[in-house]
Amino acid sequence: MGYLYGVSLQGIFMRHPNRTSQCVSQCSILIGYLHRTSQWGYPYRDEHKIQHCFCYTSTVLTSTLAFQKEQKLKCECQALLQVAKNLFxxxxxxxxxxxxxxxxxxxxxxxxxxxxxxxxxxxxxxxxxxxxxxxxxxxxxxxxxxxxxxxxxxxxxxxxxxxxxxxxxxxxxxxxxxxxxxxxxxxxxxxxxxxxxxxxxxxxxxxxxxxxxxxxxxxxxxxEAQYRSHLANEMMMYHMKVSDDEYTKLLSEGIQPVAAIDPNFADFTYTPRSLPEDDTSMAILSMLQDMNFINTYKMDRQTLTRWRWDLDPKHSLDPNPIPDPKYNPDPKHSLDPNPIPDPKHNPDPKHSLDPNPIPHPKYNPDPKHSLDPSPFPHPKYNPDPKHNLDTHPIPDLNITLTLNTTLTPTPFLILNMTLTLNIKGYRDPPYHNWMHAFSVSHFCYLLYKNLELSNYLEDIEIFALFISCMCHDLDHRGTNNSFQVASKSVLAALYSSEGSVMERHHFAQAIAILNSQGCNIFDHFSRKDYQRMLDLMRDIILATDLAHHLRIFKDLQKMAEVGYDPKNKQHHSLLLCLLMTSCDLSDQTKGWKTTRKIAELIYKEFFSQGDLEKAMGNRPLEMMDREKAYIPELQISFMEHIAMPIYKLLQDLFPKASELYERVASNREQWTKVSHKFTIRGLPSNNSLDFLDEDYDPQAPDPQMNGCLDAEGHPESGAE
CATH class of the missing domain: 3.30.450.40 (GAF domain)
Structure with missing residues (x-):
């Protein structure tokens, strides 16, 4: 084959010995050997000897190669089996x-x-x-x-x-x-x-x-399905039964105009917390009617005559709602502690709060969009897979609707049912309770009335904003997102990977109420409007997370600089987020006495969380630690870095909102005076809430309000 430094490289091709002449010849072995060359090269007999020798040894070589290949495949299979074991x-x-x-x-x-x-x-x-x-x-x-x-x-x-x-x-x-x-x-x-x-x-x-x-x-x-079931059971155990009086009062008295509630009800100076909590449901209906949403979305009550909710005392909320096939839905029997309907039981869907209504014939969820075997129950909603928030609705509360006529519930009745369930969906922490949700909803109404939002947003967007204000803190536990994650709660297990743990839970509870039979106020919407309404609610409620607000703050500033464009969809989304945040912090736009009282409620809630964190062995943030929190400075920092920039943006977009910014700035000055007084007099020694004692009020002393304020932010007469 060639010569290299006097050495001859000779190559001989060896074919498989079992190949027949009819088969295509194939090289099995290539033999190379070196030999010191001579003038006459290699003798033919040497080559013949080598070929003759390898005719017998080639079989051994090929068998050895095949054996090595099989050994390699065996090792590969064993390795893959071990891989399967490790992975699974x-x-x-x-x-x-x-x-x-x-x-x-x-x-x-x-x-x-x-x-x-x-x-x-x-x-x-x-x-x-x-x-x-x-x-x-x-x-x-x-x-x-x-x-x-x-x-x-x-x-x-x-x-x-x-x-x-x-x-x-x-x-x-x-x-x-x-x-x-x-x-x-x-x-x-x-x-x-x-x-x-x-x-x-x-x-x-x-x-x-x-x-x-x-x-x-x-x-x-x-x-996740198990966690949702646990949450639903926990929520069901907490809620009290809905009384007949709550519904009867809403329907029998009729909707009164907002002016009848208070002459200043539509003014920015009005304090919604001055309204007794029992009157807030009617106030919500009055605001909806004044904004013309009841007529726009066909919430007609003329076909409804008399009705009542039949809450059988036997159907109390059992504290252990574990599913069991022995459930007997016969009303003659007491409520089984496992409220799962018997397969043979087919209740009238009009007369039951079935949490799993029969899917609409037009609803065909794409299995590619969810691994959950029970995707979104409502027939008209096909949620965006990017924001999939599959929610198991509230378990069957065994509440039966009995009508004195043959009429089915109208959208107006559904609205009342939903409103009452929404109120019941709030717990009673010091601050994040129903009165906070009502105050936020009222401020949304004020923005609509005073800033003419209909010139900036579509009706469905404003409606979604108002409903989101009602639902934005549903089932709030008085703790923030970081606490849920640190305590490894059920909520954190469900939502921590997506962020905004509590906000996603609030939206999930809103969907749970809507999915309760007879409580879907959007049931008559078209499929397109229904999906858009829920998408808007999701985005608006998630916007209440201040971390989200800080992420979009530069975009909000840019929008304020270039001016709002009604044709720009991104501007619509940004404006809705800004309006929701301004509604959520609206207590800071009220008078000083209201702001001071709200601070007391907020820090009571903060300190309760701080106490829980200490019990867990964790060190709470300064604002959560009743022994270290310096409330005046914390409030000044909050005003300067969060509240004032928000209402400055609102003022830039809506000149009529300038009084809101001015009032927030005024409250910030009041906190500065409080801080100055404490600098002179010395800090309180026992409890950080002493900062809020009336003795240190920069204005006139304020008696205890017991949670109620008048329209100007003063306590009602007779309040303790």
Missing amino acids: THLDDVSVLLQEIITEARNLSNAEICSVFLLDRHSHELVAKVFDGGVVDDEILNIPDAYAHPLFYRGVDDSTGFRTRNILCFPIKNESQEVIGVAELVNKINGPWFSKFDEDLATAFSIYCGISIAHSLLYKKVN
Whole structure:
């Protein structure tokens, strides 16, 4: 074959000995041997001897090669079985599972680095994008030289000093053969690049990855369903029964005009907390009528004559609502502690608060959008998968509606039912209770009346804003998001990965009320309007998280600078968020006495959370610690960094809102005076709430109000 430094390299092709002459000849072995050359080269007899020898030994060699191949396949199968064992023991945590996938893939392929990227089905992009083509198109991508590939980005290597030599990317598929992720192997350790064997191994490995990830996500969905069930039971245990009087009063007296509630009811100076809580339901209806929403959305009450809610004393709320097939819905029997309907029982849907109404024939949820076996119950709502918040409604409360006529409940009756259930959905912490929700809703009404919001927003957006104000703190526990996460509560288990834990829970409870049979005030909406209404409510309620407000603050400033454009959809969304935040903080726009009283309620709630955190062994924030909180400075900081910028933006967009900003600034000055007085007199020694004692009021002394204020922010006569 050639000569090199006086040495002859001779090659001999050996064919398989069992090949027949009819078969296409195939080289099995290539033999190379060296021999010191002579003038006459190699004798023919030497070559003949070698060929004759290997006719017998070639079979042994080929058998040995086949045995080695089988051994390699056996090791591969054993390794894959061990991989399956390791992966399927970590289905309870997706993050741990992905880390295990990375470890196993690196060990199997002898790669230096491995990364896993999950595919966002909605945007069809990788969470951490690697390549635009190849694996996302269901193909394995083997790159021997990464720097020579046109799609490789060298910036990361240049900044870290790491050198990427070769890459193997392969898709991860689910049981439907849809790509759900991509694995990336970098730098083959014991070879120049990844071989065809590595590609075959990666293909087999990806099957286990896809199955394990899909089952892990399904396992997570099952756990979330259990958490939702626990929350629903907890909420049901807490709520009191709804009395006949609450409904009868709303319907028998009729809706009174807002002027009859108070002549200044539509003025920014009016203090909604001066209204007795028993009158707030009627005030909500009066505001809805004054904003013309009852007529616009056909909430007609003329067809309703007489009605009543039949709350049988036997149907009390059992504290242990665990499902049990022995449930007997016969009203003659006492309520079984396991309120799950018998399969043979088919109650009239008009007369029952069935939490799982029969799906609408037009409703065909896309199974690709949810792993939950029970997607959104309402027939007209197909939620955006990006914001999927599947919520199990409140369990059946066994409340039966008995009408004295044959008429079905009208939307107006549904509105009253929903309103009362909404009030019952609030707990009784010092601040985040129904009176706070009513105050926020009233301020939304004030914005509508005084700032002419109909010139800036659509009717459905304003309606969604008002309803969101009513629902924005449903089932608030008097603790914030960080406490839920730190305490590892059920709420944190449900929503911590998405952020805004409490806000998502508030929206979930609003949906639970709407999903209760006979309580859906949007039931007559078209499918398009229904979906838009719930999407608006979701976005508006999530906007009450101040962290969300701080994220969009620069966008709000930019909108205020360039001017509001009614044709710009983003401006609509930003304005709704700003209005919701301004409503949520509206207590700061009232008189000083109201603001001071609200601060007392807020810090009572804060200090209660701080006490819980101390009991857990954690150190609370200064504002939560009754022993360290300096309320005047905390309030001044809150006014300067949160409240005043919000109402300054509102003033820039709506010149008529200037009095709101001025009143907030005035309250900020009052807190400065309080702080100055304490600097002179010395700090209180026992309790931070002593800052709010009437003796230290910069204005006239304020007697205890017992939660009620008059329209000017003064306590009602006779209040203790």
